[in-house]
Amino acid sequence: MNVLVLGGTGEARRLAAALDGRPGFAVTSSLAGRVAVPALPEGEVRIGGFGGVDGLVAWMRGSRTDAVVDATHPFAARMTANAVAAAEAVGVPLLLLRRPGWQEGPGDRWHRVPDAPAAAALLPALGERVFLAIGRGDLPVFARLAELWFLLRAVDPPPPPLPPRHHAVLARGPFTADAERALLREHRIDVLVTRDSGGEMTAAKLVAARELGLPVVLMARPEAPPAPTVATVAEAVHWLESRQLG
Structure with a gap:
């Protein structure tokens, strides 16, 4: 299964590490390239934008992508919208990996x-x-x-x-x-x-x-598009494995 991980977060790096070398998976992590010296994940890495939805569609088809995990920052709304549209156009499953927001506690103002x-x-x-x-x-x-x-x-x-x-x-x-x-x-x-x-x-x-x-x-976070969503790397791996077996 060729997995594209849209990254730039700690969760994306941990997911790439979990998939790299795992039997039956080939992972490519994509970074936007906004940081001069990014923290690189394990496995294959590409840096730079795709050029919108059409560019992402072309890349996914050329790379024979089987699944996409959008593990970008919760505020990367444009990238997430592009990913959802491209995955639908190519006909591959997409998962959002989003850590939960913060909860106010005693003493917070x-x-x-x-x-x-x-x-x-x-x-x-x-x-x-x-x-x-x-x-x-x-x-x-x-x-x-x-x-x-x-x-x-x-x-x-x-x-x-x-x-x-x-x-x-x-x-x-x-x-x-x-x-x-x-x-x-x-x-x-x-x-x-x-x-x-x-x-x-x-x-x-x-x-x-x-x-x-x-x-x-x-x-507040921008509203996420309707798509399957998990909060942890372990859940993302389980989602990918279930599609691999299917």
Whole structure:
């Protein structure tokens, strides 16, 4: 079974490791190429976009793809939509591998918002110094907030437009709660803005915010298209094995 794993997440790397060398499977992991030095999974890897649905369809047919696992970031809505459309066009099964979102607990001061514009509108009422941990795609939405100061964190330098008052930290997770707490204190952060990515790799900042009593603005995930969905790598492997046997 030729499996295409649309990756870039920890779950995608763990799935590739589980399938690589497994009897009856050949796995290719696809990375978008947005990070200069990505964390590479085991097995065959391709880097770069497909060129939309038509390009993905052509690649899948040329590679004789038998199944697709979309294990991209929960906020990679365009890639997921393309994957669903391409899998339907080629006639192969597709699975979404999505870790659950975060759940608010005792001591959390979360403000759930639908998107980046709603987060930007809320910020002035919550604080002046903002830790903006949202990836680079939505940064331009916050560029107009000249009265606020932003701490930005990314693997590579984020492109403009950026908020006029900001400091960028280049780092790759996972991060510990102790490190996140120290970062928030060092930069005298008043409020954290992040996306509901879920998972343990990036949850430490939420722990640190809770311990320091800071409010968190949590951006909701885009709605996923209707497709078979699992939450764990083990479930994804089981789904693939059931189709292999079928």
